[in-house]
Amino acid sequence: MYAYTNSSTEDKSKYNSIANLIDLHKGREGSLIQVLHGAQKIYGYLPLDLQEFIADKMEVPLSKVSGVVSFYSFFSVKPRGQHIIRVCMGTACYVRGGKEIVEHLLDTLGVELGGTTADGKFTFEVARCIGSCGLAPAIMIDDVVYKQMTPAKVNTLLAKF
Amino acid sequence: MLNLTINGIQVTAPEGSTIMEAAKQNHIQIPSLCYLENVHSVGSCRICVVEIDGAKTLQASCITKAREGMIVHTNNERVQKARKVLYELLLSDHNQDCLNCNRNTSCELQALGRQIGVEESRFEGKQVSHPVDVSVSLTRDMSKCILCRRCVTVCNEIQGTGILNPQNRGFDTVIGPGMDLPIGSVNCAFCGQCTVVCPVGALKETASIQNVWKALNDPDKRVVVQVAPAIRVAIGEEFGLPPGTRCTGKLANALSMLGFDDIFDTNWAADLTILEEGSELMNRLNIALYEKKVTALPMITSCSPGWIKYIEHSYPNLLPHLSTCKSPHMMLGAVVKSYYAEKISIDPENIYVVSVMPCTAKKFEIARPEMMNKNLPNVDAVLTCRELGDMIKQAGIDFVNLPDREFDAPLGFSTGAADIFGLTGGVMEAALRTVYELITGRELPFANLHVTPIVGLDSIKEAAVKIEQPLEAYRHLDGVEVKIAVTSGLSGAKKLMEQVKDGVSPYHFIEVMGCPGGCITGGGQPRSQDPQVREKRMKNLYSEDESKVIRKSHENPSILSFYKEYLGGFPADNHLAHELLHTHYVQRGEFNQFIEESFVLESPQDIKRQSTQRVKETGAAQKSATSPKREELKPLNMLNLESENKHLKNKLSDAMETIDILKIVISDYSKQK
Structure with missing residues (x-):
């Protein structure tokens, strides 16, 4: 359904870990930042496809996810260096x-x-x-x-x- | 009741009211900008600040509750000064291209400046450099946005769609879909409710006026116009008439004066829709209750293109529940370019159909590839009610004093059932009037034909109609209680769709209109300052219905003769009827993952270029294109060599230093010796 289904096994396992993370946090007030924080740690950065994945799983609009991502300078939408x-x-x-x-x-x-x-x-x-x-x-x-x-x-x- | 003092006057106000409300009830209007009664009060613009004795800072009166004994100053020197500074700060990063803005003289920011007497602007701030984002339906110009967040409230809380939210921070803040995606590439329903509440020219419909003028000035084109039911109770407001004034006759006259060749009524096709949708419903009930086979129930209405786009994005698996009927104006367009073209012997290629709609999503609907017959679009242009108002003004027509005129035959006659298509509950009521009578042979058993439980502005309304003693052909439906639900606004629709998705929906038939209240307050309707505007337009549309002699769609003689002449009688279950009057839907998905269809247009200002490739790539490409890049990137190995070089040089100089020190030490040592 999402881009990650076509991607490498490595990517898939990262998406799976992020999905697990979301299950832990979902429904709790203010948990979006926690999830984004964790997702960036797992994936390295927060590209559009990953933001869509998070928006879908967390049941919040994409514009809200990207609003938080673009507000805090800690989050990055581009690949980051080693x-x-x-x-x-x-x-x-x-x-x-x-x-x-x-x-x-x-x-x-x-x-x-x-x-x-x-x-x-x-x-x-x-x-x-x-x-x-x-x-x-x-x-x-x-x-x-x-x-x-x-x-x-x-x-x-x-x-x- | 609370007792407080406002500007030295002892006043009372009901418990729980804000200072602004208390002032208003006592004939004091506090200047405000972002505040919108019943919709938005978050105190983001601070224009409504007042001084309260004992409070250190000025308080936003739209969110501060009045308290017993409070002493409030709404207009002293401190407040006046603060308001002016706040206003000037708002202006400091606003694109002040007022003379070329389509909100010029209808702009709430302008009006506020006039009201508080601002005559200078002392600050100059960073201007937002975002390109104008144009889609088939909506246009966003963020250089004009004042970040009042009314659209955010409407989009998130009232419609529950959440397309618009603040992105970035500080001076870089823009309201929009995430990741700089153009609005035409995301799951926006194009309901246009944001364009109704925008106080400035930041959010508006994508203009079609020039295209329509061009067609009107083309001697080879036969330009046909049709108007939606909700326009007739709203267009007057563009000319200063009270909200809800019925202007049907003036409207038809003004259209004729604008130069349209045929003045048709979308109402005609609304009656047609009822017959098509009604037989579809009877068919599905038949399959489910008599043949005991599986069919998609509840059936859901399909007249509202914003709602259609919403369900295609959010509930792509529920599309079989939608009625396959095209929306009325698309039906009329298709009929004009076939039946009517043949009647007047004109090549449909030379016919240009214009729809005047209370809706911004209709602009998207006509761009759907499904809405074509014989490679011609059913409808060529959609004007919102506001755009038609502009055109009438441009043409210098004295709308208010125009005499009445009738719509043209053969597609201008309609029943009262068609009028109420323009308000929530109307399509359902119109359908019930016809379906009940076709099944039982008797009139719908409600006073004045109004299905009272579904009248009104509640988000979700429901009713049940029991079928008793049906005609022989419908004997199997005897005793069946047809359960119906009506909702307007997408957050209500979401609740009903969750039930359908979970298989627990108790209904047979659901009416959904994308905008709260239905088309009377659609995204293309005049922007009104009157909080009662919904009630007023609704009341007058019901009286339009009641004023008609024929109030049931299946009694419209013009429709019946159309069936007889062109479709071989009613019900018409043939290829031609399907082609002209029915459509299909596409699964889009929340992130357009099922179909690569973009509704982004190139901005007329040529500021940005959109490729037709995958929208997500477009978004990403745009992002990188806007971020400035360094002229030349040094090749990597050169970089490494340079840094290695510098590193070695440093080592060398460190070593030389050590050697020097050692030399000194040695010489000192040898001297001692």
Whole structure:
């Protein structure tokens, strides 16, 4: 019935896990965000077909699902890289040079904000304060915070991945 | 009763009323914008703010309840200032292309600015750059949207369809279907209720006026017009007449003055529909109750194209329950291009049929590939009631003072049963008047022929009609209690369809109209500020019915002679009748997964281009096309090399630094030595 029925076994098993997740949450007030959160973890991102699948299973309109997805910057509708780079643009990081880091990364990675490199290695985002003001300017790659970044240090860091 | 003070005046108001309601009852109108009585009060625009003694901030009066002893100021300096700033902020990101907007002078935002006396605009905000989204039926121009969310309430809570919802956030917020999908590519029913409540020019019907003018100005075209029953009690409002004023004669006259060659009445085809649908119902009852075979009961009416699109998307497995009858104006179009074309010896290719409808979904209906005969569309253009009002104004016709005129023969005569097609319960009542009499030979046993349990504006109404002492041919139906249900608005339809889906529907026949109240308040009807508009139009359409001498479809002499002349008598169970008067439906699915049919049109502004390929791809392609891309992406290996290079250089400089330090250390050490 949906696109996933024609897709790979890997995709199917991901859709199955998402369906199980929905069964756990369905009917509970405010559970859509939980489901989307989990679905993004399982599938990596939230493309239209997956949003339709979730809308159908949760019995909410697609426009509501996509409304939530597009409201929160955490959700992505495009495939994401293996590693997610988040540059902190909170006040402290901003005044200590966060903006230069962002510009440097835009140039080095050759992607837009929110974009993913052609090799699928990195997705580049900015974050509001990540609570590491003492380490400003800070960036996060996946779950690790890197402190006092400079363009040179960023290069060194990226080369490790 | 509550006692409170508004603007220094002691007033009383009923328990539970809002400040706005309390003020209104005491002759004070608080300026408002997003508020819509009985429909929408969420306080999103804040224009209706008032000052309340003791409250720190100004409060939105449409959602704040009046309380005992409250002291309210609706118009002091603080409130006036705040209102102006709020208004200017609303304008700051509004596309102020007012002179070219079809809501110019009928725009609620304009009227509000005038009311609160705004004469400057100090702010300039980011403009929404979304392309105009044009479908066969509805047009969305989000640069004009003020995010009042009336359409969201109507679409989600009243119709229960949920096509329109806020997307993105902040300045980027737009109201629409998700993922930037064009409205013509999703499961929107095109009911158009959103276009009725939109205070500005953001949501409207896709215009057909220019096409109709073009046809009227073409000397080779015979331009035939027909008007739906609900138009005659609404068109007057476009010219300042009170809601519900009956304008049938003026309407026919105005159409003739506009230059239409034949002024026909969709009512004629409504009578025809009753005969076709009535015999279909008797047939299905016969199969189920006499032959004891399986057939799709309850049978459901098929006159409302918004409802049809809804069921095709949401309940594709229930399509066999729909009556196969085309909607009345499609029947009339088909009859004009066959029976009437032969009668006046004109090639149907040179006939242009225009339907004036209270409906935006009818614009979609005529674009359905099923609605063609001999490769010609049954109907060529649909005008909403609002569009016809515009045309009459453009032509400079003094509508209010026009003398009455009759509709033209042979497709202009109708019975009272046809008039009530325009309101909820009407098709059912009209059908019962005919079916009951055909089965029993007696008149429907209700006072004044009105089936009282199904009269009114409730969401779901039901009744039962017992068949007693039928004619010989229908002996098997003796004692059968025909159970019926009537609903208007898609959320009511949803409830009834869930029953059908679960196999627990107790009914034999269900009437569904897509818009709450039926066609009288369809998506193409005049936008009214009168909360009683439904009741008024309904009352007058019933009196139109009662004013007719013949009030039962099967007694319409014009219909009977059409059957006799063209279809070989009634009932006509032959190929021609099926081709002209009946249709079939398509399974679409909630996400159009069953059929790749798109109703997206290219915007006349040429802002966006839509390919005819799969709609989802279109949506995705559009998204990527609108997001700016970097000029050139460096090849990946170059990137890697560069970063490796930089990395090595850094290492090198670190090593050099170390060497320098070590050199110093060594030299220090050797000096010491």
